Amino acid sequence: MHHLQATNHTKGCVGRWVSWIPLFYLILFSLPATAQSQYEITGQVIDDSTNAPVSYAQVALYRKGASKAISGTVTDDQGRFTLLAPPGTYRIAVVFVGYRKKQLKNLVVGEDDQDLGTIAVVSTARQLEEVVVRGKAAPKAITTDVDGLTVRPDQTLTNTGGSLLDVLRNTPSVNVSQDGSISLRGSGTNILINGRNSALATDLEQLPASAIKSIKIINNPNAKYDASGTGGIINIELKKGADRGTNGKVEYTLGNRYRMNANVRLNHRTDNFGVYGGYSFRRWPRVGNSNSTRLTFDNDQRLDQWEDSRRNDLEHTVNYGADYTFGNNKLSYEGAVNFEDEEDFENNRSRVTNTETGAEILQYSRLNNEVEDNYTLDNALVYERLFDNDSGREFRATVSHSYRDQNEVQNIDVYNGQVTSEGSPTGRQRANTDELNQTFVAQADYVQPLWEGKLETGLKTIIRSFDTDYRYEIREARSGAWENQPNTSNHFLYDDQVYAGYLIYSHSFHRLDLSAGVRAEQTLVDTKLLNTGEANNQNYLNFFPSFRALYHVTDNQSVKLTYSRRIDRPGGWRLNPFADISDSLNVRVGNPALRPEYINSYEAGYHVTLGQTDLTSNLFYRQVKGDVDYIVRLENGISYRQPANLNTSKTFGLELIGVTEIFSWWNLNASTTLFRTQVDGSNLGQNFTNKGYSLNARLTSELQLPMDVSLQLTGSYSAPEIEAQGRDFARYYLDASLQRRFFNDKANVNLTLRDVFNTRRFRGENFGPNFSQTFNYKRESRYFLLSVGYNF
Structure with missing residues (x-):
């Protein structure tokens, strides 16, 4: 409303x-x-x-x-x-x-x-200035429909003052790894910004939660959407401003360690014209530590590593736009820009000993000071044809371009023979990474009533380019000159083009809604390693059918059945064959021979509304041919981590989502996903086959206390999850928030304690034919945030 x-x-x-x-x-x-x-x-x-x-x-x-x-x-x-x-x-x-x-x-x-x-x-944004219709409805943080679920971040108090990554951590079916990568029901996903492929999606922590209008999760998208993404699609919708007149909101968040997030949003709208804009400043320091142990069986060696890290992140984000309606036409512009300055420090200490005698074989300390400057720009022009309301016809065309420029400078001091950084370093290294990413998208969609049903069709072009220039140098001890290392430095170019078209027909038979469609995608991939002249060109055409059936059993019950075929193409950083030796004992290497994953996804769901309770259940099964996983091989005491195509993986599970109002003052929002994954990597060896169960559960409880105070508790639990060579251990945490509103809900004060019991950490184990390894990573996760907001 x-x-x-x-x-x-x-x-x-x-x-x-x-x-x-x-x-x-x-x-x-x-x-x-x-x-x-x-x-x-x-x-x-x-x-x-x-x-x-x-x-x-x-x-x-x-x-x-x-x-x-x-x-x-x-x-x-x-x-x-x-x-x-x-x-x-x-x-x-x-x-x-x-x-x-x-x-x-x-x-x-x-x-x-x-x-x-x-x-x-459909909202027209034409509202009477002298009339107000304001209600205090129960929060609806999550709603479900035939496509999936929609999340409203502003309905979860613990999201206040956070980033988009914080919102996703509180979202059902979604997992956020320690490096910020996103998985959906245990698989990778295609992340869109305002329905578009955008460079903004490469760093989700740059977007403040206050700028997010909604998050739409489509686990089994139909042929209208990109076929990319094993687990489905996550669409991030940014706030644009819809209220008539001039209005806005300011919000300021302050936390311990001088964390800061300041936001302001403004919009002005008349009958035919609207303009909006928002600015966010984010200062987010953090510290962390990790440790790992690796046992090598063929040479009786033990590697122990410890790392302390700290980061200071400063970001400025602006999103803006305007729209103009003339006759039966609407033209809109949407834009966003982000500036990020990041300073990182890592102190890595390593010791290698003999497991039989305990004798020390090698030890060193490595101090890495890193400065990173990032600039991201996103622009889009949208045209909509406004047909008569009852005609059923729709037309929308979009052209967008996004650009991300990253520059990273590393200065590394090495102390050989000691695990402390005392005295003068015995060696010095430096590295520079200059990376430029660009994405261009052109898309047109049209809907036409046909044979008492609906025909949807459209065309889309995605053109992407990634230019990564990495230079690694070592300082020569005697002369003091910096010498380039040609076996490590590399300049890698990646370009891909996807040309797509789709056709969907939908029809309703009394209580039964049916739709079927197909999407065709022609893919062109060109990569080139300038150092060696090595090129990798791919050209392939794929068809991706989809089917959906929705049966309304009664007024408040429905059953759905969906199917889609999907693809997950390897990105440029996975294809680059040169080694990343940030840690000389643990090396990451790309694989230019990687092939796309092909996915068949099935889902059956049931939804029922019982009074103030909405219950949704989904059974899902996903089969992946050519599943990509990271494989670790140990050679001469050095581990090489490289992505590779496995034979297959299979995932099947059950998802339950419930939203209920127990009392007028107590609301609950709960979700759980239980799934079993089977990984068959026998094409790479007998040690790359694994299977196991996992579970993700989240619970949000909101209570309305006296004096107009709201208390919200958000808990999350992720059970151990298997990989081809091991598993990640369980993760769990609890967040708590208190909110008090003032001045007829125009102002609010919010106090949040993240990770109340300080339990959020990443742990796991890996195995190979000649080694075993455990790791533990803990980033600072318990902190206070005090937020003050005012609507005007």
Whole structure:
């Protein structure tokens, strides 16, 4: 529901008028009633962009060809409505302030009740300045539909003052690794920004949680979406500003270790024009430590490593845009820019001993001082053709370009023969990484009613380029000159082009909704290692079918069945064959021979609404051919970590999501995903086959305390998860937040304690034919945040 500004007196008047509307309709439309047999027409009105229920929308029923309504009602708090009508052919109109009028034509009422399912209405942003409709509804942090689930970050208090990564850590089915990479139900995912491929997605920590409008998770996307991504799609929708007039919000967050996050958002909108902008400053220092132990069986050696690290991250992020409506056309511009300055320090200490005698073989200390400057720019131009509301036709075209420039300088001091950094270093090294990423996207989508159904079609082009220039030098002890290391330095170019087209047809048969489609993608990949002239060119065409069936069992129950074929292409950094020797005893190497993964994904789901409780369950099965996993091989005391294609992997599991209001003052939001993964890497050797169960669970509990104080607890648990050569151990934590609102909800104060018991850490173990290894990584995760926000 839209919230508009007005005086308390006006709000009270509107509230009284709204309360009289049902009685008014009852009196008005009961006069011409007859004694005919009547049947129920039910449905739910939702917001097209957020899928949130639209309360108090007016729903009127007309006989075909008539201009006078014969029945009408308003939707309840959940957007639901019920009408009674005798057999015949009708038209339904849905009207609500701030939304376009929605009409459903040629509705046939026969010898049974009619369930219309969900009716999505589109915001027009045309609202009356002198009227306010403001309600304090129960928080809806998560809503579910046939596609997946939608997350509203502003409904979870512990997200306040955080980044997009913090939001994803509190999102069902999503796992965030120690390096910030995202997995969905245990597999990789395709991350979009405002529905587009963007360089902004390469660093999700740069986006503040306050700038996120919603997160849409589609586990089994249809042919309209990119086929890329094993686990599905995560679409990050940024806030754009929709309220008429001039309004905005300021928010300031301060935490221990002088963490700081300051945000301001403004927007101005008239009937035909809107402009918005937001600025965020983020200062986020952190410290961490790690340790690992590796036993080598063929030479009786033990490697112990310890590392202490600290980081200071300063970021400036601006997102902005405007839209203009002229006639039946709407033109929009969306943009974002990010500046990041990062300083890192790592102190790595290593010791190699003989496991039989305990004799020391090697020890050294390595101090790495790193400075990184990043610049990201994203621009998009969007055109929409506005057809008549009841025509069912849609057309949208987008052109976008995103650009990310990263420059990293490392200065490394090495102390051979000691695990302390005392005295003068025995060796010095330095490295410079200059990386430029660009992404261009052009896309057009069209929807046309056809044969009492709907035809969707579209074209898309994605052109990406990655230019990585890495130079590694060692200082010669005698002359003091810096000497390039040609066996390590490299300049790698990666370009890919994807040309796609899709076709989907959908049709509804009473309570059954069916859709089937296919997507074709032509892929061109060109890589070149300038140092050696080594090139890798790929050209392949793939077809990706999808199918979806949704059956409305009753008004509040539905069953779905979906299928899609997908692909996961290896990125440039996985294909680069040169070694990363940041740690000379643990080397990462790319693999230019990597092939794409091909995925068949199946899902069956059930959704039911019982009073104030929404329950969703999903059974899923995913088969991956050519699954890519990192394989560790040990040679001469040095481990080489390289991605490789396995034969297959299979994942099947059950996902449960529940949202309920136990009492008017207590809401619960719970989710759990239990899955089993089988990895077959027998093509690489008998030691690369593994299987096991894993579980991810999250629970958010919000209580309304006296004095208008809200208490929210968010807990997360991830069970051990297997890999081809080992497993990651369990992870768990609890966050707590208190919030107090002031001045008619215009201001709020939020106090958050992250990781209350200081338990969030990453641990695991790996095995090979001649080694075993354990690791433990702990980043500072328990800290206080105090946030103050004000809406105007």
